[in-house]
Amino acid sequence: MKNYLLIGLASLAIGCSSQPKETLSDQIAKDQQLPExxxxxxxxxxxxxxxxxxxxEVWIRxxxxxxAQSAKVVDHQLIRENLLNFFYIQEEDGNIADGFVTIKGEFNSNYYTQSEHKPTLAYHKNTVETDQETSLVQTVYNYIKATGDVAILDEVVVGKTVAKRLEESMQFLLNERFDEDYQLLWGATTADWGDVQPEHDWGVALDENSHLTIDIYDNAMFVIALNNLIEMGGDKIDQAKWTKVRDDITANVAKHLWDEKRQKYHPHLYITDSPFPADFDEEEVFYHGGxxxxxxxxFLTKAQIKxxxxxxxxxxxxxxxxxxGLTLYPVYPEGTFKNEGMHPYGYQNGGDWTWFGARMITALIDNGFEQEAWEQAQPMFDRVIKNKGFFEWYTKDNxxxxxxxxxxxAGVLLDAIDAFENIEK
Structure with missing residues (x-):
């Protein structure tokens, strides 16, 4: 009797093991949160x-x-007009503002500058950043990919084509934000991709108190922008020049910013000195967003990505x-940033941002880590449903x-969902 029972159990076990395991495509197809x-x-x-x-403001970053997600539901001409506004407020040296507002009524502001070429616009720039120009190139590229409107590159804005103005924005970075020793872009000291420096209560403007440094985010954004410019620019741009710049930046990132010992990126390479206390080992800080x-x-191999x-x-x-989406870890200690919002696990000092976390999700999918991406995306999906919205950032307790x-x-999370749905298809 026992032998028959054992045979029956063995048969049952074989039958169970032959059941097909649920694939990632199945999980994606039946997920109820994604459509919502x-x-x-x-x-x-x-x-x-x-x-x-x-x-x-309409902020370029x-x-x-x-x-690309706006292009699915918004009139393309309206997107085009808002994008062109950034070229109307571009300065003579090629630099790009952070954002603009449309003036309503009489203009009177010490914060915004009124546009000379389009007086209905006023703009400003957080000068601690080095990502406005690279963000603009990427935006034009993403707009063209989403709409097919390659003609925007030939649009003339104040005597110059958009293609020419994009090159001038990249040249601004080489002229004004390029360190000759490291052969990389520099900016002010901020937390990872952030726009708040530690020396001021607000912290968004370069001045004599700023500590100049080189980081991975600014230079990675530059290479992405150059890749985009080279691909979309064709014979409208100097292909040889920008290809060399891209390749040189890529090589110098690997040479100077990658920490071989710790197998991570250096948080900062200081051109001047560090603003942080000597007893704080900043080299231990890992920048998630950058x-x-x-x-x-x-920049990284598949093994390094893992x-x-x-x-x-x-x-x-x-x-x-x-x-x-955790910005960085370990966090900068209490008091190292004068801006009170930058306390440990606050804002950009260890706050959790889907805005960058979802970029990692898409990057994982693009590099063959689909299952890992699906697992790490779940907390980001869950909180959108729970909180009924796309919040800017989340505290340590979510x-x-x-x-x-x-x-x-919302944009980067929808990009990730598109990537998952491509797997499902």
Missing amino acids: IKKMGLNLMKSGFNAGDGYA DFNTFV TAVAIQAG SQLDKMIQNVKESGAPSI KPNGSGMFRGS
Whole structure:
């Protein structure tokens, strides 16, 4: 009797093992959250181009991350007009503003500058950053990919074509933000991709107190922009020049910014000196956002990408953060930033941002880590549904903060969903 029972159990076990395992495609196809998140995100795209509620400006670094999704639901001509506005406010030296507002009524401001060439616009720039120009190139590229409107490159704005103006924006970085010793771009000291330096209560403007430095984010954004410019520019641009610049930056990133010992990127290479206390070992800090953008730039091998993901997951575990959207870890100590919002696990000092976390998700998919991407995306999906919106950032205990309609977060999350749906198909 026992022998028959054992034979029956063995047969049952064989039958169970022959059941097909649920594939990632199956998981994606049956997921109930994705259609709802897509619907919410595209509805948000329909409502404008400013970064989100709480932001009056159309910001170029944000616009870059949702322009392709906007093109699905917004009139392309309207997108084109808003994109061209950045060329109307471009300065003579080629530099690009962070963002613009449309003037209503009489203009009187010490913060904004009124546009000479389009007086209905006023603009400003956070000069601690070195990503406005690269964001603009990427935005034009993403717009063309989404709409097919290659003619925008021949559009003449104040006597110069858009293609020419894009080259001038890249030349500005070489003229004004290029360090001759490292042969890389520099900016002010900020936390990863952030726009707040530690020396001031607000912290967005370069001055004599700023500590100049080189980081991975700025240079990865530059290479992505150059890749985009070379691909879309054709014979309208100097292909040989920009190809060499791109290749040189790529080589110098590997030479100077990659920390071989720690198998991660150096947070900063200081041109002057560090603003942080001597007893704080900044070399231990891992920048999640800059690393994700470096992967998008093609800087890392598949083995390195896996090791960076493993570090991110470990950082999430050790910190208690909700997702790999964690800005950085370990965080900068209390008091190292004068801006009170930059306390440990606040804002850009260890806050959790889908805006960059979802870029890592898409980068993982692009590099063959589909299952890992799916697992790490779940906390980001869950909180959109739970909080009924695309919040700017989240605290360590996953509480939503900042803009509740942050288009950048929605844009990159919709990009990730598109990538997952391509797997499913």
